[in-house]
Amino acid sequence: MSNGSQAIWTAVPSPAWLQVQAPRAGEGYPRLDCRMGLPLHENPLRDNDIMPEGSPDVRSARLRKHADYQRVYKESRKHFSPSMSYFFRLRTELDNVPEGPRVGLTAGRVLGKAVDRNRIKRRMREAVRINLSRLPQTVDVVLHPRKSVIDLEFAKLQSEVARIFSTVTSHTDKKVNKNNEGEQP
RNA sequence: CAGGCAGGCCGGACGGCCGCUGCCGGGCGAGCGUUAGCGAGCCUGGGAGAGGAAAGUCCGAACUCCGCAGGGCAGUGUGCCGGAUAACGUCCGGGAUCGCGGCGUCAAGGCCGCAAGACGGCUAGUGCCACAGAGAAGAUACCGCCCGCGCUGUUCCGGUGAGCGUUCGUGAAAACGAAUGCCGACCGGAACAACGUGGGUAAGGGUGAAAAGGUGCGGUAAGAGCGCACCGCCCCGGCGGUAACGUCGGGGGCAGGGUAAACCCCACACGGAGCAAGACCAAAUAGGGAGGAAAUUCGCAGCCCGACCCGAUCGGCUGCGGGUGCGUGCCGGCCCGGCGCGCCAACGCGGGUUACGUGACUGAGCGCAAGCCCAGGCGCGGCGGAAACCUCCGGGUAGGUUGCUGGAGCGAUGCAGCAAUGUAUCGCCUAGAGGAAUGGCCGUCCUCGACAGAAUUCGGCUUACAGGCUGCUUGCAAC
RNA sequence: GGCGCCAUGGUGUAAUUGGUUAACACGCCGCCCUCUCAAGGCGGAGAGUUCGGGUUCGAUCCCCGAUGGCGCUA
Numbered sequence: 001m002s003n004g005s006q007a008i009w010t011a012v013p014s015p016a017w018l019q020v021q022a023p024r025a026g027e028g029y030p031r032l033d034c035r036m037g038l039p040l041h042e043n044p045l046r047d048n049d050i051m052p053e054g055s056p057d058v059r060s061a062r063l064r065k066h067a068d069y070q071r072v073y074k075e076s077r078k079h080f081s082p083s084m085s086y087f088f089r090l091r092t093e094l095d096n097v098p099e100g101p102r103v104g105l106t107a108g109r110v111l112g113k114a115v116d117r118n119r120i121k122r123r124m125r126e127a128v129r130i131n132l133s134r135l136p137q138t139v140d141v142v143l144h145p146r147k148s149v150i151d152l153e154f155a156k157l158q159s160e161v162a163r164i165f166s167t168v169t170s171h172t173d174k175k176v177n178k179n180n181e182g183e184q185p
Numbered sequence: 186c187a188g189g190c191a192g193g194c195c196g197g198a199c200g201g202c203c204g205c206u207g208c209c210g211g212g213c214g215a216g217c218g219u220u221a222g223c224g225a226g227c228c229u230g231g232g233a234g235a236g237g238a239a240a241g242u243c244c245g246a247a248c249u250c251c252g253c254a255g256g257g258c259a260g261u262g263u264g265c266c267g268g269a270u271a272a273c274g275u276c277c278g279g280g281a282u283c284g285c286g287g288c289g290u291c292a293a294g295g296c297c298g299c300a301a302g303a304c305g306g307c308u309a310g311u312g313c314c315a316c317a318g319a320g321a322a323g324a325u326a327c328c329g330c331c332c333g334c335g336c337u338g339u340u341c342c343g344g345u346g347a348g349c350g351u352u353c354g355u356g357a358a359a360a361c362g363a364a365u366g367c368c369g370a371c372c373g374g375a376a377c378a379a380c381g382u383g384g385g386u387a388a389g390g391g392u393g394a395a396a397a398g399g400u401g402c403g404g405u406a407a408g409a410g411c412g413c414a415c416c417g418c419c420c421c422g423g424c425g426g427u428a429a430c431g432u433c434g435g436g437g438g439c440a441g442g443g444u445a446a447a448c449c450c451c452a453c454a455c456g457g458a459g460c461a462a463g464a465c466c467a468a469a470u471a472g473g474g475a476g477g478a479a480a481u482u483c484g485c486a487g488c489c490c491g492a493c494c495c496g497a498u499c500g501g502c503u504g505c506g507g508g509u510g511c512g513u514g515c516c517g518g519c520c521c522g523g524c525g526c527g528c529c530a531a532c533g534c535g536g537g538u539u540a541c542g543u544g545a546c547u548g549a550g551c552g553c554a555a556g557c558c559c560a561g562g563c564g565c566g567g568c569g570g571a572a573a574c575c576u577c578c579g580g581g582u583a584g585g586u587u588g589c590u591g592g593a594g595c596g597a598u599g600c601a602g603c604a605a606u607g608u609a610u611c612g613c614c615u616a617g618a619g620g621a622a623u624g625g626c627c628g629u630c631c632u633c634g635a636c637a638g639a640a641u642u643c644g645g646c647u648u649a650c651a652g653g654c655u656g657c658u659u660g661c662a663a664c
Numbered sequence: 665g666g667c668g669c670c671a672u673g674g675u676g677u678a679a680u681u682g683g684u685u686a687a688c689a690c691g692c693c694g695c696c697c698u699c700u701c702a703a704g705g706c707g708g709a710g711a712g713u714u715c716g717g718g719u720u721c722g723a724u725c726c727c728c729g730a731u732g733g734c735g736c737u738a
Contacts, residue, residue: 122624
């Protein structure tokens, strides 16, 4: 693993990508903290006002291929949250994918019939869309919702997704820093 | 107002902001192109966007690929008749049957209405019908009923003879004679009963899901289609109907229990797989084929054999033609049959036998000589495999594009038809995703919202379903 | 998406020309045995065959529909 990553780092001659990444992540932190402090669910309309400026292309921000999912499952562990579980992974240059976070959803037969599964995925998609800007640029996330999502109040669902995304961000930032330090000597 | 039935329609509504997937238009526009123009991408405007079942995958098709000389068998499905349809196991109309209701009748048959459905054939054959019961399918005989015979008993009648009594006669008495009564015995006969036995019978009882046409009258030893009437059944004929079938007449005493959602028979239909079908483009890696160039390494090298017969011979070899056989592949279940390939010429493989050619040289032998032959090492020559290199080709995975939505399409009106449906005219365009599009929030209203989410496309069936609308009918109330 | 298969006590399996009350093992309950437990012995309960219809005199079995589960297919 470490061998592979080192090979990649050395293969990339310019650290320009890193320079772009680092300040972005640093900037994201206080902003996120601010938002978390706000009572989001009491005023959901505000998000709608905010969204247009930051909403990226949602279609490209989705995990689409079986291989992508398998890569995420292979390189990460399951994390838990009250109404869903999630996986995430930092992308590397090998993936050859345009910038932007990508999120995948699953809804197996355990969650119910087709109508219920569709509804779960729609609500999840909306919650992800609102909170997409909280994620760093080069991360893949897979969410496994539970059956309770179907009845959960949307404000709660949305804040839970927000919480998950910010923990993902903090984890990945640590990783990036480690890699940076490791490369310095 | 309440209940029932039928079929058609709807399946929360409206508005605001943000968002998703196609489509159409406008602007900017990298880039390509000599121009015309084509255009990735970005911005922007408009419009569309789940169902009656989208479900189950139970049928039928379209479409696609594979297969397809011909014949047979197997398999699967359908099953009254006629029509509709691209087709169907669907739909419409009709027939027969069963059920329910009403009318009618002493009762049954009958008539009318409603409703139902896997309604060809047990009279082609075979199988099965537990338990109970006498007997369960070419019937049976338990009880019962009837007849015959045997034995026993009772009663009656007749006869024979004995005994006893009474009366009369003779007589002193005993006794004798006559009449009559009683008793038991024997013989014969009749009736009845019990038992046994040999038959008859299929009315009745009982068993069972089912007991071999039903009811009535006659008939009989008792009974029985044994005879008759009516009903049912079968056969033949006439008439009506396209037909299923109906109806009328005649004949037959009746053979033929149920089960084919038992095997099966008959008729008809069916090639197989399915859009994850299929077509096109095609990375990395591995592998396949062809060619090339040098050079590495390993192995081989010759000869003989590795189906048969005939034309065809003294024999052998080669080629050709014909036949047979074997193996194998295909004909997408199997067989016949057919077709292709192989059965060795080369390579390879297996077995046997143990070795190549050539050039000059050296040596031994033979020869008068030319030369022949043997041995040795050297040079040259052939083939194959493996790894590595270059070029090209084909298959093909990930991935992408396509198939992919304008169609047996929907609506209105007219016409044809009882109807299903067909047809003409006019109008309309109504999802096309691909880890898979309809969501989030807010406001208003109501009856507070069921079952449920397109995945190639249609026609049906089945199943799930809150509520509402429409028509018909019954009851009650009011006008 | 398409195509196949299965369902029987708590569990694993039986039950075939369609025939009485659905069989067996483990498990469960009670009693005996033992100082106690286990083992052992004796006895008992527990299903109406996934559900709903139909054919049949009669259905776990045959037919139709529904529900749930499993497998194959790129």
